[in-house]
Amino acid sequence: MAMLTERARPRVVREHPNAGWFAVGAVCFGAFMGQLDASIVTLTFPALQREFGAPLAAVQWVSLAYLLTLVGLLAAVGRIADAVGRKLTYGYGFAVFTAASVACGLAPTLGMLVGFRILQAVGAAMLQANSVALVVTSVPKAKARAALGVQAAAQALGLALGPAVGGLLVGTVGWRWVFLVNVPVGILGLVAGRFLLPRTRERSPLGRRFDGAGVALLATTSTAILLALSGLSGLGLPAWSIPALTVLGVLAALGFAWRERRASNPIVRLSVLRPPAVSWGLAGALCGYLVLFGPLTLLPQVLGDHGIAGLVLTSLPAGFAVAALAAERILPASFGPRGRSVTGAAISAAGCLAVLAAGGSAGLTGVSLFLVGLGLGVFIPANNSSIMAAIPATMSATGGGLVNMARGLGTALGVALVTLCLHAGSGAGVPLALSALAAGGAVAAVTGLSTGRGGPAGADARA
Numbered sequence: 009m010a011m012l013t014e015r016a017r018p019r020v021v022r023e024h025p026n027a028g029w030f031a032v033g034a035v036c037f038g039a040f041m042g043q044l045d046a047s048i049v050t051l052t053f054p055a056l057q058r059e060f061g062a063p064l065a066a067v068q069w070v071s072l073a074y075l076l077t078l079v080g081l082l083a084a085v086g087r088i089a090d091a092v093g094r095k096l097t098y099g100y101g102f103a104v105f106t107a108a109s110v111a112c113g114l115a116p117t118l119g120m121l122v123g124f125r126i127l128q129a130v131g132a133a134m135l136q137a138n139s140v141a142l143v144v145t146s147v148p149k150a151k152a153r154a155a156l157g158v159q160a161a162a163q164a165l166g167l168a169l170g171p172a173v174g175g176l177l178v179g180t181v182g183w184r185w186v187f188l189v190n191v192p193v194g195i196l197g198l199v200a201g202r203f204l205l206p207r208t209r210e211r212s213p214l215g216r217r218f219d220g221a222g223v224a225l226l227a228t229t230s231t232a233i234l235l236a237l238s239g240l241s242g243l244g245l246p247a248w249s250i251p252a253l254t255v256l257g258v259l260a261a262l263g264f265a266w267r268e269r270r271a272s273n274p275i276v277r278l279s280v281l282r283p284p285a286v287s288w289g290l291a292g293a294l295c296g297y298l299v300l301f302g303p304l305t306l307l308p309q310v311l312g313d314h315g316i317a318g319l320v321l322t323s324l325p326a327g328f329a330v331a332a333l334a335a336e337r338i339l340p341a342s343f344g345p346r347g348r349s350v351t352g353a354a355i356s357a358a359g360c361l362a363v364l365a366a367g368g369s370a371g372l373t374g375v376s377l378f379l380v381g382l383g384l385g386v387f388i389p390a391n392n393s394s395i396m397a398a399i400p401a402t403m404s405a406t407g408g409g410l411v412n413m414a415r416g417l418g419t420a421l422g423v424a425l426v427t428l429c430l431h432a433g434s435g436a437g438v439p440l441a442l443s444a445l446a447a448g449g450a451v452a453a454v455t456g457l458s459t460g461r462g463g464p465a466g467a468d469a470r471a
Contacts, residue, residue: 015202015207016207017204017205017206017207021204022206027146027204028146028147028148028151028155029147029155030204031142031143031146031204031205032143033158033200033204034197034204034205035139035143038098038101038102038135038136038197039139039159039160039162040165040193041105041135041190041193042132042166043165043166043170044166044167044169044170044173044190045132045166045170046166046170046301046419047166047170047171047301047304048170048171048174048186049071049074049186050071050304050305050423051170051175051178051317051318051321052070052174053068053308053309054308056118056183059183060117060118063244064241064309064431065238065427066238068238068241068305069122070122070125071305071419071423072234072423073125073126074125074129075129075416075417075419075420076231077125077126077133078132078133078136078416079226079227079230079417080226080227081133081137082133082136083276084220084223084275085097085133086137086138086141089138089141093208094138094141094142094145095205095206095207097134099198099202099205100134101131101135101138102194102197102198103198104130105134105194106131106190106191106194107127107131108124108127108131109191109194110188111124111127112124112128112187113184113185113186113187113188136412139159140156143156161333164325164328164329164333165329167325167328167329168322168329169322170322171319171321172318172319172321172322173189174186175316175317175319175321178318179318219267219268219271219273219274219275221271222267222271222274222275225260225261225264225267226264226276228256228260229257229260229261229264230420231257232253232260233257234420234424235249236249236251236257237424237425238424239253240431240432241428241430241431265278276413280399283398285394285397285398286395286398286410289391289395289455290414291414291451292391292451292452292455292456293395293414294415294417295418295448295452296388296418296452297414297415297418297419297422298445298448299356299357299360299384299445299449299452300324300380300381300384300388300418301419302422302426302441302444302448303360303377303380305422305423305427306426307377309430309438311370311373316370319374320370320374323375323378324378325381326381327383328381328382328384328388329381330385331381331382333385335386335389345391345393346390346394346456346457348386349387349452349453349455349456351386352390352456353384353387353449353452353455353456354450354453355380355382355383355386356382356387356449356452357383357447357448357449357450357452357453358379359381359383359449360376360445360446363376363377363442364439364442364443364446380449390456391452392411422448425441425444426445429441
């Protein structure tokens, strides 16, 4: 069938000396749009609370439903794409994401908006699960690191622009345009993918051993735990449901571990987690993204959803982007992954405490958030380097998938933790949330102490 067949690039593109870089540019559309969407949506929370008359505990599911779906599907979609074709999956991912963005922008109720966000996450998983593979298979091996750097720059740009663009859109044309703004980028990405991406030359058949049960158990674990947290945060669930959801989450986690030990083709090989550099490093990655996205939920509740809030929040991803792109040039090579992990995480924790001390001043808050981002921009690449250095090269795809899972879960927990603190802390909710985020940074610093010293600084930092 034509719809299930990857079409060749035009000959003029295929034979061009820079054909590989054209493909990298096409992937950058998805990298930019994914990070823009991740950092822009929290700016809509106050407006959604007003329009739908819903508490923050309900509105947060606009983000949580998306993140949970993304985490649950990344490994599975990547495996499917290896079988049916990465270009094909990437192209349909753009189509699904763009169509779902239109649906989100037109959603008449909060429930429908959450449902369309789940559909949007399906498209995002089809994009993200293929992006690194498309980059590294499109250019010569000697250029792969540089190509991944270009992709990282597109991600950093989207992350940095998200709060400012979100604040501007919400304050002028309304929250619906936060989703509709994805449409022109999606159309450009869809066209670019069709004409610039190479076809998949080597495929890996799915066979009959796909670990669907593992995917279901992982999704049940994360969803049940976050629903229980939302119940504690004022979602309005029956009292009995909170302990029931907690038990369900624990049982699903145990079932997932049992399943992955016995599955012939598990989505997560638990043996990979044995080295402390991997297990502690993944815990650090989770804490790092918790600290990165927690303020993006907290500050709109404090500063409102107008342009000033977006400009202040932009300083956090801007600091992250500056450090992530410049640390390799500025920091000495002798300052290895362990030193960078501990130092960066400690700086981010100090930045959270500085936000607390800023006392609501927009200028001081912006400077403090830049400090948080700067620390995380040093910590996260170094932490990823330690994780990937401790994983055998033959299992590097598994390691990259685990890092992506930790990133998604950390982002979701950052949103849920801030919501819980604001609800439970009442008048002291903001100091409580900032203290919790600072504690997350401190835990990340401790995990840095437990990572190995192996691997050159920054190696595989973007895996």
